[in-house]
Amino acid sequence: MADGSLIESGQVEHVARRRLPFALRVALVYLSARVVTTGFFAIAAALAGLGTRFGPHAGIGDLLMGWDAQWYWYVAVNGYPSVLPLTDSGQVAENQWAFLPVYPYLAQAIGAPFGSWAIGGIVISLVAGYLACLVLYRMLRMRLDRSAATWGVVFFAFAPLAAVFQIGYAESLFLLWLFLALWLVARRRYGWLYLLVPLMGFTRPGVLAFGLFLGLFAIHRWFTRRTEPFPVREIVHVVALGLWAVVVGFAWQVIAAAVTGRPDAYLATELAWRRNWLPDADGDFVPLHGFLQGVAFWFGSWGMGAVTGYIALGLLVVAIVALLLFEPHVKRLGPEIRLWSASYLVYLLAVFFPQSSIFRLLVPVSPLWGAAAVPRSTLWRVAVLILSVAGQWWWIVNMYAMGNTYWQIP
Template sequence: MPGSPAPAPADPAAVPDSARAHALGRGPWWTLWWVRVLAVYLAGRVVTTVILLSFAAGEGVNAWTSASPDYFTFANIWDGRWYQFVASGGYPASLPTSDGIHVTENAWAFLPGYPGLVDAVMFLTRLEWPVAAVLVSLLAGAGAALVFHRLLRRVGLGASASLFAVVLFSFSPVSPLFQVAYAESLYLLLLAVALLLLVERRYGWLFPVVLAMAFTRPSGLAFALALGMHVVYRWVRRRDDPFPVRERVLSVSLTVFSGVAGLAWPVIAAIGTGSFTAYTDTELAWRAPYIGFTHLVPFSPWFQGADWWASAMLGIPGWVGIVVLVVLIALFGILLFSPAVRRLGVDVRFWIAAYSLYLLAVFFPQSSTFRLLMPLFPLLGAIALPRSRVYRVGMVLLFIALQVGWVAVCWTIDGYDWSPP
């Protein structure tokens, strides 16, 4: 009533803990965002472990393992063994060749960031390589899931969509890479941090992250392109969104730095071997079984691949494969402007466009394509937007089924296996 004295505040000691927590916007520990993200990620790893162990039990004797290998042995085949070679023996001073001319597969294709970190973990923990490598991948994947969630919340996605995007991330068809001896987990962690810093315009903190990314997976040139688009966008919109001189200098310097970092490893390989084209020749060796030894002509590999897959594998005219590729590229371009993808924000879309363009320029499509698409993981935020329970359950079941298919086709070894992950 008017004129009545205000009621005295309740004694804090008399208010239940749950009520105080609710008033402060907090809840029980199991409702904290990071607990939920880690729980989802661990659930994904349990499912993947069951899948990998099931396939390991049926694995026969092969070039990498004995029959029915244990988990850690099975998780350290393919590129995992190359990373182990790098950690134990470094890089060759001369490039191996098949005929004195054409370079064959060798360690220069594998950047030192991941094996260097695993080597440090081995030194600190005294763990053997197979266990240390899996541990690094597992923890880095958990970190990537946490930062991915924060990135999606930062660009404005709701709590439900952000958490479900982490579910899709954790159960994705290539999520076994989060617990094997591959560099992808570490790279995705660094990339998620880099995208979050870019969205928040914390350019100074990006320098060490960009450098670490460039020595973990080939990425510097793609990220430089994304940064360049970011700088141009901010310059065009500087009247509506101020672009102070300090941020201009930092962002432009960062763009140049990322480009230089992207070229650093090819230069190091050239110095280490005495061959100016050591790195590109090494990378080209992996596509030689498909189309023979060729030179790197930007933007030609996907068209070469479309022709090869159509004619050599499907027995149809190569031009059909090229037409299908052109249609897929056009549809992907349209996708970037769809309302769902626009929800991710302009900076995330810059990265998606830049990395896609980078893949189109240099990568030859084959069984590793699914792994090479992992840096496009922010698109899972768009896929996670529908709130239908049927849709979400169906997507998880589909991803698990595709995960089984990926392990069956790409990870397991059947004699001479030409479908590496």
């Protein structure tokens, strides 16, 4: 063997000893979190009654396969329609085109030997969630000490939306692809991103935000090139990957249009969900319009008026910008996590109509949990953990299990 190889130098055993505690530590955290989440699901199933999505006598399995999980299963079994279904009023109805194909078909392949799509879906969510924890730890460890990185993973594993790690949703898988991509960018290793970008883009929406992130990252690297060189090779990779993310981000719309013969097939499908709140919602997609429309709707429903809502939204945007730019704990995470978080929040502001899914759609900014873990105070960390678990209880029981009886238009 060549001189200096890991085997000759005896470093293989050293690396194994070094990595095993890290993997086991994360595994213990993750398994403990899943036990807590399962307990919450059991209680929520018992509390679900008439008028809820699940009804009386629901079991844990019913909750694990609830809501969007049914759509992913339906995609795996029936594929995508070549003719868009219409409502009685002639508008496009809810249909499979709103759900991207990687997760449902992968779950179908994994679950086939067991004769159950649900098994495949839950296995993917559980395994991808654990692997995402491992990558998150590695990513945080680039900027934080071991204690803070571990606590960042704890907050992530026990987070208010941690139920997505064990339900039939695509979030866990998307988070794995995303964390791997951010970690690779932070390490300046770009090759695997050419594969990860389409995996992200066909798992769930959000790859356009990654394209924006790469654009902002390129600008940041250019203006800081005196402290960290930005060679031509890296410039080519970052620009090419940014363009690749944009192409992938629009590809599903093109595919839906080609299959259905209707250019607006995907956007019209997405608007079908918006009509659950605004029955007259239709027409062309306009960036920012959905969010502004939603703010006006909700603040009007709460009796505070649209103007109050716009002011509140403006203050929230200013607060988030200040947090990402100036808050010292957030700055410790490095430019990659901060630029990604800003890009994704801009993306949500541009395309999303705020409703009951907004909490789940914020999960991709989970690397920010590292900032909450920076303070060394045990009291602080325990308090954040307790609040996270309380938030998880609230989301599982009220938002998810109670469903139609809890989240209602005032």
